[in-house]
Amino acid sequence: MKVDRRSFLGLGIGAVAGIAVSPVGLKLMDDSSILTQTTKLWPWALDHDPLDGEIIYENSVCSLCPGACGISVRKIDDRPIKIEGLADYPVNDGGACLHGIAGLQYLYDPARIKTPLKKNGDKFEEISWEDAIALVAGKLGDVRKSGATEKLACITDKDQGSVSGLFQRLLAAFGSPNFYTMPSLESYLEITAAAIHGEGKTIAFDLENSDFVLSFGAGVIEGWGSPVACFKANATRKERHAKLYQIEPRLSNTAANADKWIPVKPGTEADLALGLCAAILKGNMFDSMATSRITGGFNKLAAMLAKDYSAAKTAQITGVKEADIMKLAKAFAKAKMPVAVFGKGRGDGAQSLKEMAAVQTLNILVGNINKKGGVFVQNKTEYLEFPEVTKDSVAEAGTSKARLGRYVDQLIEKINASSNPAVEALLVYNANPCYSLRDTKRVKQAMAKVPFVVSFSSFLDETAMEADIILPSHTFIERLEDVPSMAGLSKTVVGLTKPVISPIFDTKDPGDAVIMIAKALDEAVAGNFEWESYEECLEAVTAGIWDSLSEDGYAVISEGVPTGSQAVNIGFLAGSPETIQAQGDFDLTLIPIDNMRLVSGAAAASPFAVKTLADTVLKGKDIVVEMNPLTAKGLKDCSKATLTTPMGSAKVLINLNEGIMPGVIGMVEGLGHTFDNKYVSNKGVNVNDLIGPVLESGSGLDAAFGIKAKITKA
Amino acid sequence: MSELENKTENGSTESAGECASGETKDDKGLGLGVIFFIVAFVVCFLSGTLLFPKLLYSKKEQPFNFDHELHVSEAGDCDACHSYRDDGTFTGIPKLATCLDCHTDEPLGETEDEAIFAEEYVANEKEVPWLVYSRQPDCVFFSHAAHTIKAGNDCKTCHGPIAESTSSRPYEENRLTGYSRDIWGKNIFGIKKHSWDRMKMDDCAECHKKETGHQGYCFQCHK
Numbered sequence: 001m002k003v004d005r006r007s008f009l010g011l012g013i014g015a016v017a018g019i020a021v022s023p024v025g026l027k028l029m030d031d032s033s034i035l036t037q038t039t040k041l042w043p044w045a046l047d048h049d050p051l052d053g054e055i056i057y058e059n060s061v062c063s064l065c066p067g068a069c070g071i072s073v074r075k076i077d078d079r080p081i082k083i084e085g086l087a088d089y090p091v092n093d094g095g096a097c098l099h100g101i102a103g104l105q106y107l108y109d110p111a112r113i114k115t116p117l118k119k120n121g122d123k124f125e126e127i128s129w130e131d132a133i134a135l136v137a138g139k140l141g142d143v144r145k146s147g148a149t150e151k152l153a154c155i156t157d158k159d160q161g162s163v164s165g166l167f168q169r170l171l172a173a174f175g176s177p178n179f180y181t182m183p184s185l186e187s188y189l190e191i192t193a194a195a196i197h198g199e200g201k202t203i204a205f206d207l208e209n210s211d212f213v214l215s216f217g218a219g220v221i222e223g224w225g226s227p228v229a230c231f232k233a234n235a236t237r238k239e240r241h242a243k244l245y246q247i248e249p250r251l252s253n254t255a256a257n258a259d260k261w262i263p264v265k266p267g268t269e270a271d272l273a274l275g276l277c278a279a280i281l282k283g284n285m286f287d288s289m290a291t292s293r294i295t296g297g298f299n300k301l302a303a304m305l306a307k308d309y310s311a312a313k314t315a316q317i318t319g320v321k322e323a324d325i326m327k328l329a330k331a332f333a334k335a336k337m338p339v340a341v342f343g344k345g346r347g348d349g350a351q352s353l354k355e356m357a358a359v360q361t362l363n364i365l366v367g368n369i370n371k372k373g374g375v376f377v378q379n380k381t382e383y384l385e386f387p388e389v390t391k392d393s394v395a396e397a398g399t400s401k402a403r404l405g406r407y408v409d410q411l412i413e414k415i416n417a418s419s420n421p422a423v424e425a426l427l428v429y430n431a432n433p434c435y436s437l438r439d440t441k442r443v444k445q446a447m448a449k450v451p452f453v454v455s456f457s458s459f460l461d462e463t464a465m466e467a468d469i470i471l472p473s474h475t476f477i478e479r480l481e482d483v484p485s486m487a488g489l490s491k492t493v494v495g496l497t498k499p500v501i502s503p504i505f506d507t508k509d510p511g512d513a514v515i516m517i518a519k520a521l522d523e524a525v526a527g528n529f530e531w532e533s534y535e536e537c538l539e540a541v542t543a544g545i546w547d548s549l550s551e552d553g554y555a556v557i558s559e560g561v562p563t564g565s566q567a568v569n570i571g572f573l574a575g576s577p578e579t580i581q582a583q584g585d586f587d588l589t590l591i592p593i594d595n596m597r598l599v600s601g602a603a604a605a606s607p608f609a610v611k612t613l614a615d616t617v618l619k620g621k622d623i624v625v626e627m628n629p630l631t632a633k634g635l636k637d638c639s640k641a642t643l644t645t646p647m648g649s650a651k652v653l654i655n656l657n658e659g660i661m662p663g664v665i666g667m668v669e670g671l672g673h674t675f676d677n678k679y680v681s682n683k684g685v686n687v688n689d690l691i692g693p694v695l696e697s698g699s700g701l702d703a704a705f706g707i708k709a710k711i712t713k714a
Numbered sequence: 715m716s717e718l719e720n721k722t723e724n725g726s727t728e729s730a731g732e733c734a735s736g737e738t739k740d741d742k743g744l745g746l747g748v749i750f751f752i753v754a755f756v757v758c759f760l761s762g763t764l765l766f767p768k769l770l771y772s773k774k775e776q777p778f779n780f781d782h783e784l785h786v787s788e789a790g791d792c793d794a795c796h797s798y799r800d801d802g803t804f805t806g807i808p809k810l811a812t813c814l815d816c817h818t819d820e821p822l823g824e825t826e827d828e829a830i831f832a833e834e835y836v837a838n839e840k841e842v843p844w845l846v847y848s849r850q851p852d853c854v855f856f857s858h859a860a861h862t863i864k865a866g867n868d869c870k871t872c873h874g875p876i877a878e879s880t881s882s883r884p885y886e887e888n889r890l891t892g893y894s895r896d897i898w899g900k901n902i903f904g905i906k907k908h909s910w911d912r913m914k915m916d917d918c919a920e921c922h923k924k925e926t927g928h929q930g931y932c933f934q935c936h937k
Contacts, residue, residue, distance in 0.1 A: 010747030012754070018758025019759075028890075
């Protein structure tokens with residue numbers, strides 16, 4: 001027998017036939033098809049594997065913005081999976097905004113600070129909590145020993161809530177009057193209330209019952225106030241046959257949704273409000289009962305309005321037609337439950353007291369104060385019962401000294417103007433002034449001039465980058481805190497944020513961090529902080545409402561129309577405060593735009609929220625500015641351009657849009673972050689880099705509604 | 715007979731003679747070819763049937779041995795440990811907390827497995843990383859409640875006589891897909907004798923067809 005070609009052929013065919021008859025082919029084909037569906041082939045999808053386990057819902061309160069919505073967190077075993085709005089919660093009743101539902105992304109944010117950090121040269125190095133607290137207490141101890149205890153300052157987001165209360169207590173016991181909050185709608189409501197109705201008051205708007213909402217630029221469906229509560233109030237507008245008139249230079253989403261959009265030249269909203277007041281007075285359409293209660297300034301104001309704010313003059317200033325002003329005044333005054341709302345955009349940016357007071361005067365004239373569907377003026381929410389601070393002589397002397405500035409802007413100015421450090425140590429909690437205050441360069445400069453900056457941030461954001469030491473806080477998913485609803489909501493609700501997951505990094509509750517610092521200081525300070533933990537402190541200081549907080553998750557402090565009349569004094573307006581002018585000499589005016597999909601507060605928008613931006617806002621990494629074609633000066637839609645203001649310049653893309661008044665450039669606020677988060681940072685520019693503060697005389701507020709700008713082809 | 719036919723006849727006779735001589739020569743080659751064919755066929759078939767599964771599946775041992783029979787006799791039926799939550803979802807393999815209803819960090823029995831459980835897992839409050847024989851691919855949605863509480867099937871219909879087992883067999887993992895061998899079944903040809911021998915999509919469809927009259931729609935399981 002000879003092995004020849006045929007033998008090999010037989011061998012080959014035999015092998016093929018053997019394999020073919022065996023299950024190899026069928027099995028491999030089946031497995032390959034399954035393989036294509038597994039994460040083995042697509043390892044990036046690994047994190048998206050559905051988890052298997054018990055599904056649990058835990059209720060908490062979102063503290064990402066002052067809205068303070070109730071949330072229901074869906075968990076599988078111990079891991080939170082999704083955030084939804086909590087049904088029947090008195091603020092949002094099941095609703096949620098896109099920032100709230102994406103709240104879990106903050107837990108795993110790439111910029112999260114995982115452990116206390118200490119700056120060494122330009123870099124941060126990790127240190128233990130013990131060392132970090134000892135370091136902070138050591139530095140603060142030195143300041144206290146020096147006797148100049150007023151040189152400890154603190155910047156937080158708000159002055160309400162127990163965590164803010166602990167910071168205020170630390171400063172009081174330490175001996176410093178320098179506690180500051182970032183501008184917020186709540187602070188503007190209090191400032192306006194203080195100017196007209198007296199100190200310790202605040203203002204709320206009964207939007208859900210009003211039949212005529214006259215909004216002076218308030219982004220009612222774009223994040224103003226308590227966003228979800230506002231969405232809900234707006235959603236029922238049609239059923240209630242209520243009207244919304246929107247006054248602002250740009251066709252915002254709120255303006256597009258309103259019954260009428262009244263374009264007004266930027267910065268002349270106060271003049272329009274005063275013009276409307278003048279028309280109401282002239283037409284004898286005011287509520288004489290209400291005006292009789294005005295204790296100061298009414299006659300003077302009436303004379304000033306008659307002289308300077310005739311419909312013709314107002315039309316000239318604001319760009320709104322004379323006839324429209326008259327019609328609007330009539331419609332507002334004749335409405336059954338009218339309400340005029342102030343706070344441009346989200347209401348937390350720069351605002352002028354003149355404008356806010358003028359709008360509030362409109363409310364006063366039509367007699368809607370403390371009426372259903374009108375404006376509620378009532379005492380500031382006080383539900384915390386901190387024991388009185390025991391001060392030693394050093395603290396007494398320190399706290400009786402004058403504050404370095406009225407508001408945070410003046411503090412920054414003072415620090416920059418002093419040759420010796422005006423502030424020796426600065427505590428920053430839940431605030432990002434290096435990003436959200438106007439002219440960020442000056443804020444960073446001030447931070448650099450403070451010898452010792454302590455940040456309590458959860459994220460290595462622009463301000464934390466400037467800190468000397470960072471004591472990282474838990475995110476709102478991981479911590480306990482009382483969260484009062486604020487921001488102009490017609491009812492006051494205090495919610496309880498509860499930890500729904502054990503902290504994933506070596507972070508602490510900011511309340512615990514403050515207590516630890518205080519305890520490490522001398523006995524006079526430490527004696528004021530006898531609680532073992534923040535949890536114990538919270539339970540003690542909320543004793544009056546703790547039962548409902550812990551059982552129901554919230555406590556309603558006030559609801560419904562407040563009773564009793566309020567003092568009214570419009571002397572501030574009668575003094576003819578000057579109107580703010582935009583800084584610079586260029587022809588165009590750059591104004592910031594507040595977009596619901598972005599935020600400009602302490603935290604940056606989540607990756608999810610940034611992804612939802614339209615490419616008329618952010619295209620790739622370029623910010624898109626809105627311009628009217630009439631003043632585009634040859635610039636084409638989608639073309640590249642350079643935007644220049646007295647503060648600096650930036651590369652932008654052009655969006656030609658007839659929904660913005662000629663001569664105005666709109667740039668979204670909330671982009672241009674520079675910290676290490678690839679999903680959110682280095683996209684677009686920060687509008688606060690391009691706009692400088694303009695302080696209003698009298699109120700001291702940064703009231704820069706915009707800045708003069710020019711735009712050239714790039 | 716025509717000339718042509720004669721020629722052909724002659725021709726064929728001639729060629730037949732040639733062929734005959736050629737066949738004798740080639741027969742040996744063909745014979746060898748057949749042998750080669752058979753040998754290759756048998757080797758490849760056997761490799762594909764016996765060796766291939768050994769290469770395709772890796773064997774993993776469970777963290778320690780588990781005696782189902784003992785637990786059934788001590789604790790009760792399957793649902794004593796494999797229970798349903800209030801919302802109807804199935805708990806699957808019990809968590810450590812369920813085991814601790816009966817067990818403590820002091821071993822209940824005297825076996826080595828019991829000692830491992832108490833020392834490594836109970837004492838350290840660590841979940842036992844059981845390997846789940848019946849875990850379906852991620853793309854499959856399956857409701858235990860619908861099949862048992864609603865349709866009245868017993869556990870054995872799909873899981874077999876696992877309650878009678880006294881030890882844990884090795885878990886075989888498909889090296890390509892990462893899933894358990896139990897889905898395809900022990901028989902590499904996919905032949906099954908019992909309803910629980912395989913749990914591929916066709917097996918679901920077969921039972922659905924039989925029980926409900928329809929094999930079901932894609933989205934019922936692939937959501």
